[in-house]
Amino acid sequence: MRSLLPKDRPALVLAPMQDVTDLPFMRLVAEYGGPDIFVTEYFRVTPDSRLDGNILKSITENETGIPVFAQMIGQDIPALVRNAKALEKYPVAGIDLNLGCPAPVVCRKDAGGGLLRQPERVDEILRALRDTVEGRFTVKCRVGFTDKSEFPRLLEVFQKHAINGLTVHGRTVRDAYKTAVHPECVAMAVQAMPCPVIANGNVVDVPTGVAYLRQTGAAGLMLGRGAIRHPWLFENLRAHWEGRPAAVRTGRDMLAYIQKLYEVTAAFHPRFETNPHVHKMKRYMVFITTGIAEGQFEHRIRRVLSEPEFFAACYEYLDNDEPLPVRPPASSGVFCGFAELK
Numbered sequence: 648m649r650s651l652l653p654k655d656r657p658a659l660v661l662a663p664m665q666d667v668t669d670l671p672f673m674r675l676v677a678e679y680g681g682p683d684i685f686v687t688e689y690f691r692v693t694p695d696s697r698l699d700g701n702i703l704k705s706i707t708e709n710e711t712g713i714p715v716f717a718q719m720i721g722q723d724i725p726a727l728v729r730n731a732k733a734l735e736k737y738p739v740a741g742i743d744l745n746l747g748c749p750a751p752v753v754c755r756k757d758a759g760g761g762l763l764r765q766p767e768r769v770d771e772i773l774r775a776l777r778d779t780v781e782g783r784f785t786v787k788c789r790v791g792f793t794d795k796s797e798f799p800r801l802l803e804v805f806q807k808h809a810i811n812g813l814t815v816h817g818r819t820v821r822d823a824y825k826t827a828v829h830p831e832c833v834a835m836a837v838q839a840m841p842c843p844v845i846a847n848g849n850v851v852d853v854p855t856g857v858a859y860l861r862q863t864g865a866a867g868l869m870l871g872r873g874a875i876r877h878p879w880l881f882e883n884l885r886a887h888w889e890g891r892p893a894a895v896r897t898g899r900d901m902l903a904y905i906q907k908l909y910e911v912t913a914a915f916h917p918r919f920e921t922n923p924h925v926h927k928m929k930r931y932m933v934f935i936t937t938g939i940a941e942g943q944f945e946h947r948i949r950r951v952l953s954e955p956e957f958f959a960a961c962y963e964y965l966d967n968d969e970p971l972p973v974r975p976p977a978s979s980g981v982f983c984g985f986a987e988l989k
């Protein structure tokens with residue numbers, strides 16, 4: 648099967664993020680230079696689930712030219728098999744299985760990260776899906792449920808099933824987002840797995856991305872929150888590998904990004920009235936505001952209730968030519984432990 652990874656540099660993947668990486672966000676990120684590969688938000692799979700129409704659009708209406716994997720979350724084998732077959736009827740680059748979501752409601756049902764407590768069950772699921780999926784089949788995991796010492800056993804299971812790629816978010820489910828990542832676990836996966844391994848977690852700028860690759864030997868990076876916060880991150884990494892200087896971005900560049908993000912996401916979710924749309928924007932703004940005006944911008948945005956208030960705050964803090972801080976502050980409550988990637 649043809650590899651989707653670039654030959655001359657590490658691969659760049661946009662992390663799947665529920666309610667964030669929908670079709671308009673993918674299109675917008677592509678305009679900013681974009682990744683090599685997209686992964687959809689997860690399709691929730693249960694015995695009576697149907698494929699979510701809005702998530703499907705990120706496959707069927709994705710005209711960016713960037714291949715997109717369809718991600719599933721669930722633990723019911725017949726349902727996973729049925730949904731994988733249904734998804735393969737669409738122009739997907741492959742099927743990805745989520746073994747990392749830490750949400751208690753998901754883990755309680757033994758799906759996502761919850762499955763990491765049951766390697767034997769993971770074994771059965773991977774066998775069934777590998778037998779079903781005709782194209783690429785990949786897995787996205789964390790390094791254990793409670794402790795990273797669980798990871799070698801999980802790798803033994805992953806090794807058995809000829810998966811085409813493994814993305815490792817270098818934290819346990821228990822770690823949530825509160826700790827540094829464990830690059831040594833990603834390095835262990837690189838050694839153990841015959842397929843490409845992608846390193847994920849806490850890449851916020853070029854130095855953290857370069858350090859993660861150096862410490863792990865991974866074939867590429869998957870970027871999530873850092874790419875919401877700084878959509879130029881993919882381009883900055885490419886510039887670094889090609890020996891080009893990266894452009895300095897200013898407050899006004901960020902203002903233009905927020906305006907476009909507002910427009911494209913509001914148009915895609917027309918059921919939202921203006922004020923709920925401001926509410927949806929806050930999901931992105933949590934990441935975007937970190938490091939700008941020492942917390943004052945974030946404080947203002949959290950309190951806005953209407954579109955005029957929202958844009959008044961954006962103009963007040965961003966209508967300027969000052970260079971944007973690429974790295975969030977080390978004390979950021981949103982991005983924890985990234986400074987340890989060095």
Ligand SMILES: Cc1cc2nc3c(=O)[nH]c(=O)nc-3n(C[C@H](O)[C@H](O)[C@H](O)COP(=O)(O)O)c2cc1C
Nearest residue numbers: 662663664665688689745816848849850870871872
């Ligand atoms: C808002 C949000 C939604 C997420 N939704 C998903 C998802 O649908 N599927 C998945 O595999 N991971 C999901 N994740 C996890 C990310 O894909 C990624 O593994 C994690 O954010 C760590 O990478 P980062 O530090 O680059 O953000 C989500 C993360 C966030 C912040």
